[in-house]
Amino acid sequence: MKKIIKTRKYLPYIFTLLFVSLTNNCLANESSQHHRKNSYSSKITTNFGPGDHYQHEMHIDISKFKKVADISKKADDLPNPLNRNKPKKVVLVLEAVEVISKIAPNIRYHYWTFNETVPGPFLRVREDDTVELTLYNNKSSSHSHAIDLHAVTGPGGGKSVTEVEPGEMKTLTFKATTPGLYIYHCAAGNPATHIANGMYGMILVEPKQGLSKVDHEFYVMQGELYTKQRLGKKGFQKFNSRKMIDERPEYIVFNGKRGL
Numbered sequence: 001m002k003k004i005i006k007t008r009k010y011l012p013y014i015f016t017l018l019f020v021s022l023t024n025n026c027l028a029n030e031s032s033q034h035h036r037k038n039s040y041s042s043k044i045t046t047n048f049g050p051g052d053h054y055q056h057e058m059h060i061d062i063s064k065f066k067k068v069a070d071i072s073k074k075a076d077d078l079p080n081p082l083n084r085n086k087p088k089k090v091v092l093v094l095e096a097v098e099v100i101s102k103i104a105p106n107i108r109y110h111y112w113t114f115n116e117t118v119p120g121p122f123l124r125v126r127e128d129d130t131v132e133l134t135l136y137n138n139k140s141s142s143h144s145h146a147i148d149l150h151a152v153t154g155p156g157g158g159k160s161v162t163e164v165e166p167g168e169m170k171t172l173t174f175k176a177t178t179p180g181l182y183i184y185h186c187a188a189g190n191p192a193t194h195i196a197n198g199m200y201g202m203i204l205v206e207p208k209q210g211l212s213k214v215d216h217e218f219y220v221m222q223g224e225l226y227t228k229q230r231l232g233k234k235g236f237q238k239f240n241s242r243k244m245i246d247e248r249p250e251y252i253v254f255n256g257k258r259g260l
């Protein structure tokens, strides 16, 4: 990060850095109906949020998931400014895909993603656009997934109409009424677990008058990975819900993995 800032002296630019907070104030507990049989074990609590006793342990066959060489979204991989005077209909398609990729060399993790990168695609629309967003859930997924866009006004930011089981797809249509830069994230089951595993990104709703011209724009998001094994341990890393509840990440990453 520091390196990027130092070498980009031709500021200003839009720097989209988001600190993903994985705290106890998330929305719901894992529900057994959102999982494939025998792929997990969860201890359900009745209080709001995951609660101190939340447990989630995956039992997956990693050979059944797609291998992705580089999970990291490139910081300069985002759409250009829109330069449009009028609103229009924008069609977006996202796919929830669970993959195996590397936090660092020889350190593998079962990432849950939008479109196979962390963060997911940078979405860019204009104020008053009508956005039609389709969410697919890859049939290989171990969980149901959904999308909650903070640019959307309505139940769960769209989560309530986009929750999809493996192999399903659903479409949400919304009007981008309020300009701003917003997070989107999966909100199925226990949202903190889905976010921790990589299901987040950003949506920019450009104001009608557009944004000031800049030399460069970058897309960088911070995430935290809660692995059962300690930092630096080689091999496949399992998710540890206890560390997530306690907010004790083993890895703090930018765009999904350790920098090289």
Ligand SMILES: [Cu+2]
Pocket: 096, 112, 143, 144, 145, 146, 186, 187, 188, 194, 199
């Ligand atoms: Cu999800």
